[in-house]
Amino acid sequence: MQMDELTKGIWKENPIFVISLGCCPTLAVSSSLTNGLGMGIAVTFTLICSNLFISLIRNITPGKIRIPVYIVVIATFVTMVDKFIAAFSPALSASLGIFIPLIVVNCIILGRAEAFACKNGPLASVLDAIGMGIGFTLALLCLAFFRELLGEGTLFGFPIPVFHADPALIMIMAPGGFVVFGLLIALKRFLEAKGATK
Amino acid sequence: MKDMLHMGLFLFVIAAIAGVLLAFTESFTAPYILENQKKLEEQARREVLPTAATFKEGSFIDTSASQTLSFSSGFLPSGELAGIVVKVSPKGFAGPIEMMLGITGNGRVNGFKILSLKETPGLGSKLTTAAFAEPFKKLISEVSDPIFKVKKDNGNVDAITAATISSRAFCSGVRQALDIFHKVQPQLPTTAQPPLITAPGSETTVVSPAAAGGNK
Numbered sequence: 001m002q003m004d005e006l007t008k009g010i011w012k013e014n015p016i017f018v019i020s021l022g023c024c025p026t027l028a029v030s031s032s033l034t035n036g037l038g039m040g041i042a043v044t045f046t047l048i049c050s051n052l053f054i055s056l057i058r059n060i061t062p063g064k065i066r067i068p069v070y071i072v073v074i075a076t077f078v079t080m081v082d083k084f085i086a087a088f089s090p091a092l093s094a095s096l097g098i099f100i101p102l103i104v105v106n107c108i109i110l111g112r113a114e115a116f117a118c119k120n121g122p123l124a125s126v127l128d129a130i131g132m133g134i135g136f137t138l139a140l141l142c143l144a145f146f147r148e149l150l151g152e153g154t155l156f157g158f159p160i161p162v163f164h165a166d167p168a169l170i171m172i173m174a175p176g177g178f179v180v181f182g183l184l185i186a187l188k189r190f191l192e193a194k195g196a197t198k
Numbered sequence: 199m200k201d202m203l204h205m206g207l208f209l210f211v212i213a214a215i216a217g218v219l220l221a222f223t224e225s226f227t228a229p230y231i232l233e234n235q236k237k238l239e240e241q242a243r244r245e246v247l248p249t250a251a252t253f254k255e256g257s258f259i260d261t262s263a264s265q266t267l268s269f270s271s272g273f274l275p276s277g278e279l280a281g282i283v284v285k286v287s288p289k290g291f292a293g294p295i296e297m298m299l300g301i302t303g304n305g306r307v308n309g310f311k312i313l314s315l316k317e318t319p320g321l322g323s324k325l326t327t328a329a330f331a332e333p334f335k336k337l338i339s340e341v342s343d344p345i346f347k348v349k350k351d352n353g354n355v356d357a358i359t360a361a362t363i364s365s366r367a368f369c370s371g372v373r374q375a376l377d378i379f380h381k382v383q384p385q386l387p388t389t390a391q392p393p394l395i396t397a398p399g400s401e402t403t404v405v406s407p408a409a410a411g412g413n414k
Contacts, residue, residue, distance in 0.1 A: 031319065057212075062205045069212050076216040080223045087230035090238070094314075151320070169320035 005124050009131030015108045016139035017188050022108040025099050026140060027177040033156045036144035037137065038092045042081050042100060044133025047109050048126055049077040051117040055125035058118045070113045071104070078103045108136060139184075146180045147171045238313075243283045246300030246309035247272045250280040258382040267378050271386060272300070279303045279386060284378050285313070288371035291363040292316040295325070299375040305383070307338045307346075307372060315364075322364030330358055330365075346372040 015021050022043075029039040053073050054061075061069055082100045086093040093100070103109065112132055117125040148154055151171030153164030170176045243253055250272025257268040272280040281302035287294040293316035300308040310331075317323045324330050333356045337344050346369045347353025348362060357365035 060208070062201075062208055065205045065209055068209060072209070072212050072216050076219055079220055083223050083227040083231070087227035087234070090231075090234040167320075172319050 002124065002127060005120075005127040006131040009128065009133070009135035010138065011135070013132075014135045014139060014188075015111075015132050016136060017185050019108075019111070021111050022106045022136065023181070025102060025106055026136075026143065027174065027181065029096060029099050030140050030143035030147055030177060030180075031151065031172040032095075032148045032154075033141060033144045034092075035095055036140035038085075038089075038096055039099060040133070040137025040140050042085065042096070043103055043106060043108065043136055044130070046074065046077045046081055046103055047112060047129040047133045047136075050074045050109055051112055051125040051129035052122055053077075054113045054117040055120060055122045061118070066118065067110075067114075070110060074109050074113070075104045108132060142184055143177070143180050146184075147176055151176055242298045242311045242313060243270065243272070243300070245311050246298055247281050247283050247302075248300075248309070249274060249302075250283075250300075251275040253283065256282075256382075258378075258385060267382065269378060269382060281308060282379060282382065282386065284375045286371045286374045286378070288367040288374060290315060290317050290367040291322050291361070292318065295364070295367050295371060297368070297371050299372065301375060301379045303386070305376065305379060307376070310334070310372070317361065317364045321358065322361040324358045324361060325364055325368055330356075346376070 009015060013019060016023070016026055025039060025043075029035045050070070050073050054070060057069075078101065081103070082093075085096070085100060112128060116128045120128070145155070148156075149160060149163055150168050151173075153160055153167040168176070171180065240253075244250075252273050253270045254273070255268070255270050259267075267284075269282045269284040271282050274280045281300055283298060283300050285296065285298050287296045289295075295315040295317070296313040298311045298313055300310070302308045312326045315323065315325060317325065337354055337356075341354060344354040345352070346355060348355050348357035348365050348369055350357060350362060351366070351369075353369065355365065355369050
């Protein structure tokens with residue numbers, strides 16, 4: 001039962017490919033694996049903190065003001081993450097730029113607070129957050145793998161032979177992001193349909 | 199009524215906790231962030247003017263345009279002027295291109311570094327790659343008085359294919375920097391006086407046209 005809370009975010013209820021939450025930062029930062037990984041970790045951390053805290057105060061939070069309360073909680077953790085990244089990893093901070101502060105309005109985090117953490121205990125909420133975080137990070141890495149490989153001819157910044165010779169620039173720009181995103185959703189649905197018929 | 203008071207108080211408590219947490223985070227990380235910025239700036243200055251051993255911040259009040267230009271002068275280990283480092287931010291295709299340039303004492307562009315840009319990935323963003331930097335470096339080291347305009351505009355600079363606007367912006371940045379150099383040149387100290395023993399960047403001198411007379 002508890003393990004299910006952890007694993008559902010990775011495949012069955014993947015925040016990007018199934019629930020389709022938080023697509024804006026997904027498309028923006030998935031142009032390179034390094035950015036994708038950094039963003040994934042930042043979101044996972046924020047998600048764990050906010051889910052835990054919101055779950056702890058779920059019984060005393062007045063229902064009418066729960067959204068403002070969630071936003072204050074989330075904004076606090078995001079600002080902390082932002083400051084710590086700027087202090088200890090200036091390179092990552094420079095490449096993720098505005099997308100770190102924008103985690104505040106990332107639908108995944110508010111979505112999980114509203115859909116899960118406010119109704120479940122702290123342990124289940126943390127597991128849910130970890131699962132969703134991993135699912136989000138893996139989705140970003142999948143997208144970034146194809147986009148960076150095809151668009152820049154590199155992986156984590158290292159040139160890959162053949163691909164590096166003449167990369168298709170469009171893949172690291174917005175249209176390429178949508179194309180890869182759509183194809184990956186289709187692939188996931190295809191695999192699921194195949195699994196269901198067997 | 200009681201309900202409203204309760205909600206207000208609850209939000210107040212949450213916000214207060216958030217405020218305290220943020221205050222701690224800020225006071226803990228601020229020195230590191232400041233240090234990172236300084237380090238970056240210092241690194242960039244050394245890169246664009248490698249001969250200089252020490253740097254001194256300076257500013258110059260441009261009376262004709264009534265603006266303050268800031269630059270830092272770099273000095274050789276012997277104490278003589280090596281050149282100046284200026285930051286300019288010409289308008290690129292998708293926002294300002296922040297760049298730093300090192301200009302030697304006799305007015306030659308010595309080196310450049312792009313600090314940040316928002317140009318199109320894969321096109322204008324090539325300003326930061328060797329494909330653009332190498333020909334430009336060759337130009338400034340080999341041609342005695344290059345025209346900092348793209349070849350399309352009868353200059354000497356090789357533009358990036360499909361990113362003429364970005365390349366033009368870069369060139370205008372170089373010209374701006376040279377312009378600043380020519381404006382501050384008469385007021386530049388030729389030697390670091392008093393000899394710098396302190397850490398670079400810790401002193402600030404204001405060179406205004408009025409004060410410059412006394413400097414000579």
